[in-house]
Amino acid sequence: MADKHHHDSILGYYDVTVIGAGSMGSACARHLTQTCNDKICLVGPDEPTLPRQQSGRSVFAAYYDQGRITRHLDADPVWCQLANRSIPRYTQLEKATGVKYYTQAGFLVLGPKNHSKVARMQNVAEIVGFNYNKLSNDDLKRQFPYLNVPNDYIGLYEPVDAGYISPRGQVQAEITAAANNGCHIVREIVDSVSQNNEDGSFTITTETNKVIKSRKVVVATGAFTLFKDIIPREIRKGLDIKCGTQTVVKLEVNADDRHRFSNMPSTVYICKDNPLLDYWYTIPPILYPNGKYYLKIGHGGNYIKPIPTHTEVLKWFHGHGSSEVVSALLEVINHYIPDFKPVSIESDACAYTLTPHSHVMIGKIMKNMVLLTGGNGYAAKSADEIGRIGALAITNDTWKYDIPEEAFKLCFRSTPKL
Helix, strand or coil: CCCCCCHHHEEEEEEEEEECCCHHHHHHHHHHHHHCCCCEEEECCCCCCCCHHHCCCCCCCCCCCCCEEECCCCCCHHHHHHHHHHHHHHHHHHHHHCCCCEECCCEEEEEECCCHHHHHHHHHHHHHCCCCEEECHHHHHHHCCCCCCCCCEEEEEECCCCEEECHHHHHHHHHHHHHHCCCEEECCCEEEEEECCCCCCEEEEECCCCEEEEEEEEECCHHHCCCCECCCHHHHCCECCEEEEEEEEEEECCHHHHHHCCCCCEEEEECCCCCCCCEEEEEEEEECCCCCEEEEEEECHHHCCECCCHHHHHHHHHCCCCHHHHHHHHHHHHHHCCCCCCCCEEEEEEEEEECCCCCCEEEEEECCEEEEECCCCCCHHHHHHHHHHHHHHHHCCCCCCCCCHHHHCCCECCCCCC
16 A cells, blocks of 8 residues: 655654543553553544634544542442542542542432342442442431432442542543653544555544554544544444433532532432433532532433434534433432522533443454443543553453453444454
8 A cells, every 4th residue: 555645744653553532542542651662652632722613623522521420339340340440540640740630529329228220339349349338318318418318218428539530630641641651642633544454554644634653553532433534434334332412511509509518429319210311410519610610410311312423423512412401400400409509500512432231342443453432421430441451452462351351342233344
């Protein structure tokens, strides 16, 4: 395959290039710089400074926010173990980079005492091995008097080693550490990738026609994985992943309520008898870049809708989410914290990748190329360990992680022609 690009447009030659500088990609690049002597490149745009609809961008990322829940408690043992391995590294990475992104605010699950998901969380906690407190309904009312909790609900509470992270800060810390370790950071959007038939290496072309040459590639492109010409089209169109919607509501909190909510943990509330909303979550008041504090609420369940095309994903990112979901979440918060009167209300739209097994897909999608995608809305807190698994996958010929490869397998609607 002849090289049609002039050499003066080539940015560099690398052993491994990670495409996608979000939560997983930045962590993968950092771990590559720490575990091998290869020449590493991380390519992906920074967060746009203009409003998204004015930015002209062809891609966006899910980390453009100040708050994501971090916790060990989980009904899925894989997600629990990934969190268990990532959380201790927060303070290590903060210390190494000077970027603070973790707040130990605690984490609380609220659910009906006989709910199967509550039981599974307790079983997984026993298997993985970490501490939490089981709170009775009376305990909840005594400890969190501002919450309106149904009488048949109990709490599973992690007072330490849990709370929330700033995904913005985490990505900044990962990239800072990677760069300090010698990783080349290219702030460009990749337009296409082609593979040399002779040696299996890759030519990576950006939207500004810059070229990166790389022996191996990790694809960590999140919600835009299906819509960019990075993975060969014949393989990409068979991938069984979906891009899903998330609407969040941010409620501005005044100084008095910030004081009243000072012990508020990040919370997941398991619903009963709600066909559209199997759970919702809140993150306690967080300071945002505009100088205001917001309590954030988001959702799970059937309010997550697939987005089938690139144009529709961009339109979703340009907007403020679903008005139907906003109304449902406001109704929830009015019942949950009945005497809370927000100063102002904002909504926002996000999108993430959904997989059939609800885990991240990590594996070789073709020779010398690893796919690292599928956060399913759970990945920010565990991105560091997920990035480490991606680094192991691209640097080894066989699976070298203690959780079986099957848990992270690539899923296809139809068998690709590899």
